[in-house]
Amino acid sequence: MMQDSKFHHGEAATTAPIIRLEEIRKHFGNVIALNGVTFDVRPGECHCLLGDNGAGKSTFIKTMSGVLKPTEGRILIDGQETTFSGPRDAQDAGIATVFQDLAMIPLMSVTRNFFMGREPTKGRGLFKRFDHRRANEICVEEMRKMGINLRGPDQAVGTLSGGERQTVAIARAVHFGARVLILDEPTSALGVRQTSNVLSTIDRVRRQGVGVVFISHNVRHALAVGDRFTVLNRGQTLGTAVRGQISAAELQDLMAGGQELAELEGSLGGTI
Amino acid sequence: MPVDTPLTDERIRTESWIARLIKRPELGSIAGLILVTVFFLITANSAMFTLSGIMNFLSPAAQLGILAIGAAMLMIGGEFDLSIGSMVAFAGMIFGALVVNLGLPLIVAIPLTLAFAALVGVVNGQLTIRTGLPSFIVTLAFLFILRGLTLVGLKALTGGSTQLRGLREATAQDMLAPLFSGEAFKGLFAALARSGVIDTFPNGTPKVPGIPVEILWFVGLALAATWVLLRTPAGNWIFASGGDANAAANAGVPVRKVKTALFMFTAVCAALLAIMQVMDAGSTDARRGFQKEFEGIIAAVIGGCLLTGGYGSAIGAFFGSIIFGMVVIGLTYTQIDQDWFQVFLGGMLLLAVVFNNVIRKRVTGER
Numbered sequence: 329m330m331q332d333s334k335f336h337h338g339e340a341a342t343t344a345p346i347i348r349l350e351e352i353r354k355h356f357g358n359v360i361a362l363n364g365v366t367f368d369v370r371p372g373e374c375h376c377l378l379g380d381n382g383a384g385k386s387t388f389i390k391t392m393s394g395v396l397k398p399t400e401g402r403i404l405i406d407g408q409e410t411t412f413s414g415p416r417d418a419q420d421a422g423i424a425t426v427f428q429d430l431a432m433i434p435l436m437s438v439t440r441n442f443f444m445g446r447e448p449t450k451g452r453g454l455f456k457r458f459d460h461r462r463a464n465e466i467c468v469e470e471m472r473k474m475g476i477n478l479r480g481p482d483q484a485v486g487t488l489s490g491g492e493r494q495t496v497a498i499a500r501a502v503h504f505g506a507r508v509l510i511l512d513e514p515t516s517a518l519g520v521r522q523t524s525n526v527l528s529t530i531d532r533v534r535r536q537g538v539g540v541v542f543i544s545h546n547v548r549h550a551l552a553v554g555d556r557f558t559v560l561n562r563g564q565t566l567g568t569a570v571r572g573q574i575s576a577a578e579l580q581d582l583m584a585g586g587q588e589l590a591e592l593e594g595s596l597g598g599t600i
Numbered sequence: 601m602p603v604d605t606p607l608t609d610e611r612i613r614t615e616s617w618i619a620r621l622i623k624r625p626e627l628g629s630i631a632g633l634i635l636v637t638v639f640f641l642i643t644a645n646s647a648m649f650t651l652s653g654i655m656n657f658l659s660p661a662a663q664l665g666i667l668a669i670g671a672a673m674l675m676i677g678g679e680f681d682l683s684i685g686s687m688v689a690f691a692g693m694i695f696g697a698l699v700v701n702l703g704l705p706l707i708v709a710i711p712l713t714l715a716f717a718a719l720v721g722v723v724n725g726q727l728t729i730r731t732g733l734p735s736f737i738v739t740l741a742f743l744f745i746l747r748g749l750t751l752v753g754l755k756a757l758t759g760g761s762t763q764l765r766g767l768r769e770a771t772a773q774d775m776l777a778p779l780f781s782g783e784a785f786k787g788l789f790a791a792l793a794r795s796g797v798i799d800t801f802p803n804g805t806p807k808v809p810g811i812p813v814e815i816l817w818f819v820g821l822a823l824a825a826t827w828v829l830l831r832t833p834a835g836n837w838i839f840a841s842g843g844d845a846n847a848a849a850n851a852g853v854p855v856r857k858v859k860t861a862l863f864m865f866t867a868v869c870a871a872l873l874a875i876m877q878v879m880d881a882g883s884t885d886a887r888r889g890f891q892k893e894f895e896g897i898i899a900a901v902i903g904g905c906l907l908t909g910g911y912g913s914a915i916g917a918f919f920g921s922i923i924f925g926m927v928v929i930g931l932t933y934t935q936i937d938q939d940w941f942q943v944f945l946g947g948m949l950l951l952a953v954v955f956n957n958v959i960r961k962r963v964t965g966e967r
Contacts, residue, residue, distance in 0.1 A: 419852075431850040433843035434964045435910045436836075444840050445852030447833035457831045486964025 343370045344407065346507050346539050347392070347423060352401035354387055361387040362398070363563040369508050369539035374530055376542045376550040379560035380583050385543050388560065389510055392541070393425040394418030422507030426514065430497045434486030438478055439467040441485050442500050470499045474529055491522030495529050502533055509533060510541040515549045527553045547579045561585050625904030626916035628955045632902060632948070633919050636926050644933035651798055652807045653933070655815075661925025662818035663873055665918060667892055668899035669821050670869030672917035675900050676829065677862040678842030678909030679728060679735040683720075683742035684870040684896055688889025690746040691717050691871035693753050696764040696884040699771060701757055706776040710875060717871035718864040720746070725863035729856050743893065751886045768882030781879035783810025814876050818918070821869070825914035838862065843910030898945065899924055902952040906960055923948070 345368035354362040362384050369375050379385045390396040392403075394412035403410050405421050412418045418425075432441050443463050450459040464481035471478055474495050485493060494514050501509055511530070515523045530553050534540050544550050550557060551571075558568045559582040566582050640648055647653050667684055674681055694716050698709040724742055728735040754762050771777050778784070786809055792798045793806035800806050829835040840848035841855045849855045870889070878884045901907065902923060903916025927945075931938045 416852075427850065429844075429847055429850070431847040433840055433847055433910065435843050435906075435960070436839055440836050440839065444836060444848065447836055449833060457827075458833050458836060460831075484963050 343372070345370050345404075346406060347421075348404040348407075349392060349398075350402045350404070352388070352391055352398045352403075354384075354391060354396065355399045361563055362391070365401075365560065365563070365565050367392075367558055367565065367568075369541055371507070371539050372534055372537045373555040374534050374540040374542050374553050375556045375558065376544060376554035377558050377560060378544060378547065378550055378579060378583050380545055380585075382562075383560040383583070384563040385545075385560055386512075389425065389512055389541075389543060392418070393423060393510060422505060423510065424501035424504070424506035424508070425510040426494070426497045426501055426512065428512050428516070430493055432485050432493050432497060435484060437482045438471070438485055438488070438496060439463050439481040442467045442470070442496065442503075446504060466503070470503050471496065474499045474532060475525070489522055490518050491525045494518070494522075494526050498526075498529055498533060502536065502538060506538055508539045508541065510543070512543050513545070514542070515544065515546060523549060545583065547576045547583070550579070551576055559583055625911060625913040625956075625959070626919060627904070628952060628959070629903045629916045629919035629923065632923050632952070633926075636923050636930075640926065640930045640933070643936070644930055648930055648933040655808050655812065657925040657929035658815050658922070659812045659925070660928055661922045662812070662814040663877065664892070664895055664899055664924055665818040665921030666814065666821060666869050666873045667896035668903070668917040668921045669818075669825050669914050670866035671893075671896040672900035672903060672905050672912055672914055673825055673829070673838065674862045674866045675897070675905040675907070675909060676842050676912045677838045677859055678845060679725075679859055679862065680739060680897065681721075681724060681863060681866045682736065682739040682893045682897075683724065683746055684866060685889040685892035685894075686743050686746035686750065687717060687720065687867050687870035688874045688877070688892060689750040689884075689886055690720070691867075691874035692878045692884035692888050693750045693757070693764065693886070695871075695875050695878055696767060697753075697757055700764060700766045703770070706771060706774045706780075710776065710780070713875060714868050714871050717867040721864035721867035722860055724867070725860035728863075729859060747886070754884070754886050762886040763883050764885075765883040767878055767884065771879055777879065778813070780813060780876050782813060784813050784816055786810040814873075817872065817876070818921070822914050822918040829914055834858070839910055841909075895924065895945075898949050898952075901956070902948055904952075904956060904959070906956055907953070911960060911963070 348368035350366050352362050352365040352367075353360070365384070365388055367375070367377065367388070377385060377388070387396065391398050394415040394417050397412070403412065410417075410421065412421075415425075431444075433444070436444075439460070448459045448462050448466075449456050450462075451457050467481050468478055476492055476495055479487075485496065488496065498509065498511070498514075514526050514530075518526060527549065530540055530542060542550060542554060555571050556568055557571075557574060557579060559566045559579065561583065562585070569579075648657070667688075671681065671684060691713055695709060695713040698704045698712055699706070702709075704712070720742070724735070724739055727733075728738045731738070751762055754764055758764055771781075783789075789798065789806045789808060789810045793800045793804070798806055798808060829838060837848070837853045837855075837858045840851070840853045841858045845855045845859075874884075874888065877888060899920035900912065900917045902920035903913060903918070905912030905916065924945075928941055931941055
């Protein structure tokens with residue numbers, strides 16, 4: 329299934345990266361969480377970051393989104409070396425992160441969630457107010473672009489499926505000017521159909537020229553949509569492969585660190 | 601390649617307007633108000649629903665409502681303040697001391713009192729946020745601390761009494777006094793009385809001299825709070841902070857500032873009530889506002905606020921408070937023993953919580 333996909337794929341090797349992280353190391357006391365990670369994202373590509381639990385994926389995302397500062401290493405935005413002093417800095421540079429909790433509030437409407445913290449206003453002074461009409465229009469339109477027809481902009485997020493919520497979070501990030509979109513295991517809790525919806529959302533976003541970082545431990549999901557694949561194991565990158573040059577089995581092996589899984593796989597008859 | 605998604609989803613029935621109405625947070629309190637009104641129309645003396653009877657129950661409703669609207673805003677923001685009852689007494693003492701002992705005019709004394717209250721609100725808020733403890737516990741501590749400080753402070757100010765008198769004399773001539781005590785629109789009511797529209801005493805003065813100012817404050821606060829909640833970015837932040845503080849913060853909502861501001865607002869509401877009560881009574885007492893924190897929270901819950909935050913309305917708290925005033929005063933117009941009031945209160949609270957829970961499930965589509 330991995331060779332073929334209905335998705336278009338970006339020309340991975342041609343354009344300059346938006347963000348590049350070089351030899352990132354991160355120590356927590358005497359624990360070495362990251363030990364030399366190099367990763368970059370180009371516009372219009374989906375770069376998958378694969379790794380098993382404990383490989384350092386979360387630490388790395390937090391570094392990329394400005395939540396954590398690396399102990400060593402360089403971060404370059406459009407070729408310029410930068411440091412992020414907080415998540416706001418990363419957001420201002422166009423690095424948006426959709427964490428697993430999605431930053432969505434179930435009791436609030438889709439529109440209120442969409443614009444949470446960045447409400448459009450009209451009027452001034454005491455009469456400065458939340459421009460509901462414009463917010464609703466934008467929200468419905470952005471969701472339609474992503475292939476979701478809302479019952480109404482006042483529909484509570486709690487009534488949406490997991491995949492739809494993921495899509496709202498992605499649409500929100502893109503609407504607010506994301507150039508790089510980091511998705512933290514967006515498909516891990518979803519069913520088959522919802523997963524394919526999210527994957528096609530990733531494809532739409534990529535087409536708009538946004539660089540997508542797709543974090544996953546599911547090789548099938550990654551291969552379905554990714555242009556490049558980087559495997560993280562025990563805090564280190566084991567190299568980056570371009571689409572078509574690597575098979576699911578090879579990726580799986582790299583993630584697990586090789587032989588033990590191969591033995592396991594033998595006894596399980598190739599079911600994982 | 602745009603993917604064709606059908607404009608309607610065949611699995612979702614279109615909602616009737618009733619179904620939409622049921623999702624409004626204030627619906628329960630409006631239904632409750634109708635129920636209570638019908639009950640008293642049947643059981644109570646007809647004097648209850650004359651103009652003076654209505655003012656009679658709206659006045660305590662308004663006093664509670666000023667607290668309840670503050671409590672409701674804070675609850676929507678995801679926190680509790682159990683110290684508002686004690687805050688009424690504490691702010692009353694501060695106000696009394698400023699006016700009587702220091703002889704300050706109202707234009708200075710009132711802002712100072714409100715600022716003091718706001719400061720206590722900041723302390724409550726910062727302690728809750730920084731320790732990460734439930735606000736329930738932090739403000740429970742302040743329930744006792746403020747009550748105790750009021751007792752100690754009043755005794756120190758008066759030389760042993762827990763009551764400070766002389767406020768009426770000190771404020772009677774003040775320009776600002778009519779804003780915080782007595783009745784408004786007296787001229788209008790006198791004119792209405794002359795033309796025979798409203799009832800008068802035999803000597804020609806109207807039975808209701810005007811609208812008690814607390815009712816105007818109550819209505820004004822309810823409207824302002826509703827405007828903020830539904831029509832401003834700050835309102836969105838309040839719902840977001842109460843719904844999920846972590847998610848809100850990740851989305852860029854200044855959650856700490858929002859919560860601190862709400863604690864300040866709640867305390868200021870309590871102080872505003874204290875100023876009005878003290879000026880009306882002419883004295884301040886350490887027992888003022890006793891157990892009002894519970895009544896305020898109950899009115900907010902009857903008004904549709906969820907105990908877990910993120911949902912509710914100021915209009916709901918408005919109606920919740922009117923229900924309250926109606927029952928407290930209404931029972932005196934009936935043959936029913938007034939002590940049933942507490943039973944009623946508890947029952948109403950239980951009913952409201954169960955009802956709100958059902959509503960929440962409908963809104964979020966939980967099954």
